[in-house]
Amino acid sequence: MYCDNKSAIALCCNNVQHSRSKHIDIRYHFIKEQVENGVIELYFVNTEYQLADLFTKALGRDRIEFLTSKLGMRSFTPETLKKLMNEEDE
Template sequence: MHCDNTAAIAITKNPVFHQKTKHIDRRFHFIKDALQEGIIDLIYCPTEEQLADIFTKPLTKDRFNLLRSKLGVKSALDLKGSVEL
């Protein structure tokens, strides 16, 4: 799993109780449990390379277009005339 949050990676990889996470309900610790069981691994991914940002953050038009192209999604404008009615 790729993550651009180094603090989140550090918290999940350290099995010690963290005072800052005491408010998080235990059922939300499934990523930490899956990591400790070896089911998944967290890999740092710089924000510039994080494709999921297109689904989770407001972006500039240029950033949106870049991520959209990396996902292979075409603009509706690019499709104009490609389908006959």
């Protein structure tokens, strides 16, 4: 799992309960348990390359275009969409 928050990664990878994190409800420790069990691994990714931001944040046009290209997504014009729909109906 890629994360752009080093503090969150540290909390999940550290077995010690700190006073600053004791307020976190036990039900939110799922990821930490999965890391401890070796089910998932956490990796830091610079926020510039965090692809999930495309689905979770309001972004500017340049940022959207950059992230969609990294995901291999592209935008269709209304005319292209109509052509594709007509091809599918045939």
